[in-house]
Amino acid sequence: MRLHDKVVFITDADSPSGKAIIDRLSGEGAHFVLNSVSGGENIRANVERCQSAGSKVFVVNIDLCQSSEVEDMLESAAGQLGTVDILVHNNNVVRPISVETGEEALFLDIMNANAKSAFICTKAVGKQMEAKQSGKVVYVSSIHAEKPTGSSFAYSASKGAVKMLTREASIVLGRHGVNVNAIEFGPVEGDDAAFESDISTLYHSYRYKVPNAVLGSYEDLANLVLFLSADEARYLNGADIRMDGGFLMHYMDFKMKRPGGSV
Amino acid sequence: MSLSGKVAVVTGAGTGIGKGVAIELAKRGVKVAISYNSSDAGANDTRQRIEEIGGESVIVRANVAIKQEIDDMVNAVADHFGGIDILVNNAALQLNYNFEHSDEQYDRMMNINLKGYWQCMQAVVPYMKAKQSGRIINISSVHGKRPTDFDTVYSMTKGGIKMLGREAAIELAKYGITVNTIEPGAVNVGKQGTKETKPIVPAEAADRLKKEPPRDIRKKFPLGRVGLPKDVGSLVCYLASDETEFLTGAAIRLDGASMLL
Numbered sequence: 001m002r003l004h005d006k007v008v009f010i011t012d013a014d015s016p017s018g019k020a021i022i023d024r025l026s027g028e029g030a031h032f033v034l035n036s037v038s039g040g041e042n043i044r045a046n047v048e049r050c051q052s053a054g055s056k057v058f059v060v061n062i063d064l065c066q067s068s069e070v071e072d073m074l075e076s077a078a079g080q081l082g083t084v085d086i087l088v089h090n091n092n093v094v095r096p097i098s099v100e101t102g103e104e105a106l107f108l109d110i111m112n113a114n115a116k117s118a119f120i121c122t123k124a125v126g127k128q129m130e131a132k133q134s135g136k137v138v139y140v141s142s143i144h145a146e147k148p149t150g151s152s153f154a155y156s157a158s159k160g161a162v163k164m165l166t167r168e169a170s171i172v173l174g175r176h177g178v179n180v181n182a183i184e185f186g187p188v189e190g191d192d193a194a195f196e197s198d199i200s201t202l203y204h205s206y207r208y209k210v211p212n213a214v215l216g217s218y219e220d221l222a223n224l225v226l227f228l229s230a231d232e233a234r235y236l237n238g239a240d241i242r243m244d245g246g247f248l249m250h251y252m253d254f255k256m257k258r259p260g261g262s263v
Numbered sequence: 264m265s266l267s268g269k270v271a272v273v274t275g276a277g278t279g280i281g282k283g284v285a286i287e288l289a290k291r292g293v294k295v296a297i298s299y300n301s302s303d304a305g306a307n308d309t310r311q312r313i314e315e316i317g318g319e320s321v322i323v324r325a326n327v328a329i330k331q332e333i334d335d336m337v338n339a340v341a342d343h344f345g346g347i348d349i350l351v352n353n354a355a356l357q358l359n360y361n362f363e364h365s366d367e368q369y370d371r372m373m374n375i376n377l378k379g380y381w382q383c384m385q386a387v388v389p390y391m392k393a394k395q396s397g398r399i400i401n402i403s404s405v406h407g408k409r410p411t412d413f414d415t416v417y418s419m420t421k422g423g424i425k426m427l428g429r430e431a432a433i434e435l436a437k438y439g440i441t442v443n444t445i446e447p448g449a450v451n452v453g454k455q456g457t458k459e460t461k462p463i464v465p466a467e468a469a470d471r472l473k474k475e476p477p478r479d480i481r482k483k484f485p486l487g488r489v490g491l492p493k494d495v496g497s498l499v500c501y502l503a504s505d506e507t508e509f510l511t512g513a514a515i516r517l518d519g520a521s522m523l524l
Contacts, residue, residue: 067366099381099431100388104330107378115419116369123362145426148512153430157377157423164407164422168415172362199433238410 002230004029006085011035014042017090020218021225026050032057033077064117070124083128086229089118090140094194097154107154114158126173135178138228143186143244150200170238181228182240208258209250265505267292270344274298275354277305279452283492284499289318296340297322327354327379337386347390349503352380353402359414359461376420397440398503405448405522413463432512441511443502448518450490486519
């Protein structure tokens with residue numbers, strides 16, 4: 001039980017990463033504050049499994065870009081479960097938008113969903129963590145905090161912003177015993193469609209650009225979230241951990257490990 | 264360097280780094296649009312200093328948080344000088360609110376520092392596309408890499424600019440437009456910021472520091488000095504020249520190696 005009685009706040013519980021993280025962390029004795037855009041509807045099975053394993057669950061559906069909503073919600077959650085020990089920010093809105101022709105409203109939607117919510121949630125849980133001089137913050141970011149997408153500049157800009165948030169929070173909250181780290185995750189099944197580009201060839205044969213030719217899963221992600229949330233990670237702070245199976249290290253197409261061996 | 268006769272827009276050119284960039288470009292024969300928002304006196308001073316060296320410039324006003332104002336400003340420059348060759352994105356807001364920015368302050372900083380850079384690019388692209396050539400130079404900061412410990416949102420905007428630069432470089436390459444980023448460290452810009460900008464060192468800490476013996480500048484800056492606006496200006500001129508047609512998507516840290524200490 002590596003997270004016995006710890007309170008975990010997951011910002012997008014309905015996403016595939018959110019569900020995998022709930023499942024993994026509930027097995028370690030955590031309780032949950034879950035922000036669910038479906039109001040709990042799409043995570044019913046995950047929540048039931050948690051509860052039968054003895055986890056307490058507090059499901060909400062709030063706008064994470066409004067500080068007042070986040071602060072009020074955290075106060076109610078504290079009354080039920082206690083204050084937050086672990087924040088997992090996993091918002092991941094991917095929409096195509098080009099530099100040349102992109103619309104402002106879409107740019108703001110993507111930036112706010114992925115970056116502004118991370119700032120606001122961190123600021124809010126940071127106060128609770130400061131009070132008890134301990135805590136963990138984990139951002140589920142993307143390999144596109146470094147590698148351009150060629151399809152959604154606002155997405156990669158939002159992840160670039162989260163990288164700097166990680167570094168700032170690691171010192172500001174680090175002085176209060178909080179560890180703040182980012183996981184730069186990717187690719188998973190379907191990312192070739194999500195990041196379809198007429199500029200970048202990054203996702204061509206993407207599954208074979210992972211040197212061992214096995215794509216990662218959300219369960220892999222959840223394992224790293226668990227490690228970063230647990231006491232063993234006490235000396236990891238301000239790190240951005242690229243978790244991509246070596247995908248971004250790929251260089252020589254003709255050496256790809258693929259069925260038949262040829263390109 | 265082959266810059267004479269080109270047209271540049273420099274945002275935030277009334278003060279600090281932007282002023283230095285505008286003057287260095289003008290020295291090399293570039294026709295400079297001095298874009299500013301609040302500092303009339305600053306913009307006039309930049310214009311006067313360009314006049315003194317026999318350069319050509321025009322003052323234009325835009326709040327880069329507002330797309331319409333950007334578009335109007337850029338179109339006015341293109342009408343005045345006949346096209347645009349160089350955009351220097353420089354106008355930025357820094358509030359030094361540590362981790363305590365309100366939602367509204369967060370939005371304001373993102374809208375100026377990141378959205379403004381993007382929408383200035385959008386506005387100049389048609390003019391550069393028409394010539395199948397152009398230079399976009401984003402003035403970022405070492406705080407796109409290292410944290411500030413005094414303004415979380417400022418470095419978030421700079422982290423966003425890093426990726427905006429990389430994305431724009433691969434997307435706009437087909438038009439012969441290059442996009443590069445300069446990351447200055449501490450630059451001596453005199454007193455700057457808005458009324459809202461807090462001092463980086465709070466009064467009580469400043470009093471304490473005053474009682475300590477002055478620190479050897481080389482302990483923080485290996486070359487024995489901080490940066491000057493003209494250091495940034497010189498690099499902008501190089502990146503704006505025809506000699507850099509194969510240089511794009513790069514970020515150059517310009518800090519006298521201070522980040523390495």
